Amino acid sequence: MARITASVYTSHVPAIGAAMDLGKTEEPYWQKVFAGYQFSREWIKANTPDVVFLVFNDHATAFSLDMIPTFAIGTAAEYAVADEGWGPRPVPKVEGHPELAAHIAQSVIQQDFDLTLVNKMDVDHGLTVPLSLMCGQTQAWPFKVIPFAVNVVQYPVPSGMRCFRLGQAIRKAVESYDEELNVQIWGTGGMSHQLQGPRAGLINKEWDNRFLDRLLDDPEGLASVSHVEYVKEAGSEGIELVMWLIARGAMADVAGGRKPTLKHRFYHVPASNTAVGHMILEN
Numbered sequence: 001m002a003r004i005t006a007s008v009y010t011s012h013v014p015a016i017g018a019a020m021d022l023g024k025t026e027e028p029y030w031q032k033v034f035a036g037y038q039f040s041r042e043w044i045k046a047n048t049p050d051v052v053f054l055v056f057n058d059h060a061t062a063f064s065l066d067m068i069p070t071f072a073i074g075t076a077a078e079y080a081v082a083d084e085g086w087g088p089r090p091v092p093k094v095e096g097h098p099e100l101a102a103h104i105a106q107s108v109i110q111q112d113f114d115l116t117l118v119n120k121m122d123v124d125h126g127l128t129v130p131l132s133l134m135c136g137q138t139q140a141w142p143f144k145v146i147p148f149a150v151n152v153v154q155y156p157v158p159s160g161m162r163c164f165r166l167g168q169a170i171r172k173a174v175e176s177y178d179e180e181l182n183v184q185i186w187g188t189g190g191m192s193h194q195l196q197g198p199r200a201g202l203i204n205k206e207w208d209n210r211f212l213d214r215l216l217d218d219p220e221g222l223a224s225v226s227h228v229e230y231v232k233e234a235g236s237e238g239i240e241l242v243m244w245l246i247a248r249g250a251m252a253d254v255a256g257g258r259k260p261t262l263k264h265r266f267y268h269v270p271a272s273n274t275a276v277g278h279m280i281l282e283n
């Protein structure tokens with residue numbers, strides 16, 4: 001049987017990818033960001049999964065206003081690194097796991113979550129920056145990846161509760177897969193940031209840290225936070241945090257008397273315009 005053994009949560013700021021690609025990680029500004037991932041790089045070496053189910057958002061790269069799936073699961077054997085305007089990042093292509101992805105799609109759709117199946121997709125910084133943060137510079141990613149794209153760009157976007165329940169359905173799906181596989185689920189994006197309008201540059205440390213507390217201790221309560229609160233408190237792009245609730249929903253269930261173990265927590269402001277939050281939980 002496949003099992004979800006751990007979850008990773010991290011922001012996905014594109015400038016972090018550029019800092020790595022352009023050799024700037026030792027500059028004082030960036031050192032403080034990357035220091036928060038030193039533990040994580042060792043941890044992932046000691047806890048390398050077979051597959052990462054990576055929840056992210058596309059930034060009008062694979063999808064556009066022409067077509068906006070709410071939840072889209074990557075069922076391909078591989079994914080090219082997208083060109084977001086400066087050429088594709090110099091990182092390895094992403095290898096998929098079509099068999100497990102097809103099984104999860106079957107199971108989750110039968111549990112009444114309607115997913116879009118994506119057989120071809122280029123993946124942007126939403127997916128590659130978390131991989132770079134966790135794995136560093138490498139010739140090949142050390143595990144297969146099932147990309148799972150969530151619409152947090154164009155309203156209406158899914159609620160935190162729908163995301164949390166979807167995570168629970170994903171856990172059931174993974175646990176009903178026959179092969180012994182070590183699966184991690186990663187929730188990416190956030191934390192507080194706003195990239196446009198009069199409030200551009202908004203950061204809310206208190207709200208972000210409360211989110212991190214509740215993600216561990218009270219995920220179901222956290223799932224009830226409204227869209228309006230995310231936008232008011234965490235800025236227009238803070239809504240990306242609903243994706244963390246998918247990963248948390250797939251983990252041990254506080255309501256069921258089980259709680260994951262906190263292995264690592266990091267928070268730093270700023271990286272570009274964004275508050276960087278990062279957590280690792282083990283089941």
Ligand SMILES: O=C(O)c1ccc(O)c(O)c1
Pocket residue numbers: 012013014015059190193195237271272273274
């Ligand atoms: O802080 C930033 O610069 C920034 C830019 C684009 C993003 O998608 C993002 O999450 C952050």
